[in-house]
Amino acid sequence: MIRQATIDDIEALVALERRHGRDELNRDERLLEAQLFGRDEFRQLIEKEILLVAAVDGQIVAYAMAASERFFGKQGFYGRFFSRALRCGPDAGRKIQKLGCYGPVWVAPAFRGKGIFTPLTAALFDACRARFDTLATFIAEENEHSLNVHVKAAGMQVVDFFEDEGRGFYLLLK
Template identity: 30%
Template sequence: MELKTATLANIEEILALHYRYQVDSISEDDKADGFITTAFTKEHLTNLIQHENGLFTASVDNKIVAYAMAASWDYWSQWPMFEFMIKHLDDSTCLGQSITKDNSYQYGPVCVDKSVRGQGVFEKIFNYSLSEMSKRYPIMVTFINKINPRSYEAHTRKTPLTVIKHFEFNNNHYYKLACKTAE
């Protein structure tokens, strides 16, 4: 498996993987195994790659089988959900440290193709993303919709993330999770 930071040449393949697991286009049979709520365009991913250096991929036999996104709060502020999160960053702490727009970043979504699930790909892409982002931020923050138990289980059992708050946005209920990016 090859882990790397995505380039513009990877966008179409990442979007195809994303579309298969995005809540608006995922098959009903696959939804129980996890889904992604935010829709992304080629322009979103171009900006994420060029300005944030925050799109990471896992490939097997030169085929992208997973990605993880991570970026500053400025990048994410274009979506109402993240604007809400920015306004409430200071309502919780991470291992006793205050969370701010400057000392934290938003991780996710992460997507692993079902053909490689259960093979450690999730843990590898998560840790690669965490390692790369630790060069810029001491705290990772993310959220998981409570109707997505597979994502919750993966992130709370296989990563250092812990739930630091529960919140509601747009009639949905979420876990807010965080971790330090380095020991």
């Protein structure tokens, strides 16, 4: 079941972040920082942004989020990311009016490859239509699996490649 996250989900989401928040990093990258959310960030996502969860037998097994630039702030990596995404906007002379940042999206290891990602991201994209005209995300260069699934299953388009603090990222738009 895919649904909007509620305040009652916060403790489970925080526990998932603590347990699996660095899953995408391989052994050689354990010193890198992953974007991890705490109670305050999850509360903001639920109350002011878009956060969906997939639950099986009452347990959250996946989540996906989209947020405005306001959520991330204009400083540091996200400020540069939003600026770059706006410059890489769609063709045909259409300017991005309302840009949102898609992700992270997370699926429990036991449920990966079991058909949760595609309906979860489709539901998220649908929930975002009224708020954002374009969603942007970034995927680390070495995370080939994530890049492939976002292009093939989520229908996102790679529009740029950039480096930030010595690490390469693909920029994708939907």
